[in-house]
Amino acid sequence: MLNAKNLNAKFNLKMIEYRYMNEATNSIIRTRFAPSPTGFLHIGSLRTALYAFLLAKHESGDFLLRIEDTDKKREVEGAEDALKEILTKFGLIWDEFYKQSERLEKYLKAAQKLVEEGHAFYCQCKPKNAKVEGFSNVLRDPCRDKSLKSGAVKLRVPENQTLSYFDFVHKKEISWKSDTVYDATLLKSDGYPTYHLAVAVDDLDMKITHILRGHDWLPSTPIHLLVFEYLGGKAPKIGHLTDILSSETGKKLSKRRDSVFVEQFVNDGYLEEALLNFVLLLGWAPKDNKELFTLDEMVKVFDINGFQEANPRFFMDKLNWMNGQYIRNLPMEDLNSKFQMTNAKFKALDNKKQLEITKLLQERMVKLTDLNTLAKFFWEKPDVDISLFGENYKKHLEVANEVVNNIDEWKLEVLNEKLMERIKSEGFKVGDFFMSLRIAITGMKFTPPINDSIIILGKEETIERLTSVITRSKTTK
């Protein structure tokens, strides 16, 4: 397990090269990724984090990680460390780290200030649960004018005001009438802030210049605008990203129906680089339509004008293609070690054999986990289904067995040559012959090149598999 402290030390060092003061404004761009520690990393969150990272790093700015752990009920043990580890794995390294539960004092003070200045009030109503009660059209809170002295703190939304901001993703001004904004809770009765208070306090405090967040936050932006104003600060620039939609339902990705967790994809055999690249293009595009990027290249070309405004659907086709591209571009040794982590049986193989197999597989894989099926026959005798064979297979196999038996120099060229000689003299159809051989050795019709595979398997093993099928075939029709 990676140690976050070491990481920070290590990466701050690295980030120093990136950092410089923006000469034009004399201020540095600062963005943040602010997840709640409630479980695995959502694919949409990875994208948000990526964009925030790129936005900052393109201008040599700072990228902060802020854990929003203000809801004790939903917090998941170990989620914070898992989050740090996976972000690190993807190369999204933060310059500063914060945790909201360690800053409770600040929120409390902010809430008190707002009450004192008349912009918020105490409320002792029983909390409602929208999930079970449905949507509500009651905007003004009954405690608004009661002047209570304790309880939860709620925002006193003004009447007849227009609340607006310029969204840098949508590139337009978005506004609301304050009459449509509800008196949101800022501080819960347990003393913890809600998101609405905590973002404003923190973003001001941490000098965040750009808020980049999911589209689902757009409707509550007017609340934040008010809090920023009442806290006496200037709101950062704000941009709302599109939602990623399910390819099947066309609705926001859901944990129940769709695969949404980054860890899941990694386990399924997708490379971090491919995942990052895929997610980059789901909601952002460069002018020249370039498709394959390393992280460094992303940082270099990232442009705030490239954001997409319409919700994309999460189709896997392109991810699969990209993953294949990345696998093919991987140095053999790297692929090999990834294989070792994917499959223990592969790892147990002789090192030289491992590399040879890797070489054969590299061009025919979509995911790392394809290793488990494509190369299974290397470490496990196949369960050969006789009905798979075509005509003349018995003859084919007997000839193959004979040729293999007579080879002294166990080399690919020799095997090729001897086999072809006999195929010719026997008058076999080349394709048919090799298909019989392929099925007998691997149990499958689709495999890596069969002669190469046979060389890797070894003479003894090959003969064993061949004779096993030949003897079985004698008892069959």
Next chain:
RNA sequence: GGCGCUAUCGUCUAUCGGUUAGGACAUCGGGCUUUCAUCCCGAAAGGCAGGGUUCGAUUCCCUGUAGCGUCACCA
């Protein structure tokens, strides 16, 4: 229902008033090939609808339609 966002091939997208509307994935066809792949070549496929503005709209405006989001002491 209120509020808000959005609308180019099946999918991801380019275009910032004038283009045969371009690319990629997927699909289909062909080449290479002992299978499957990889690789190469080619094809089919798109501006939600109706009004404006304009010499000219995919592009700007309005309306409609559709989709998405949100309306908690969750983030």
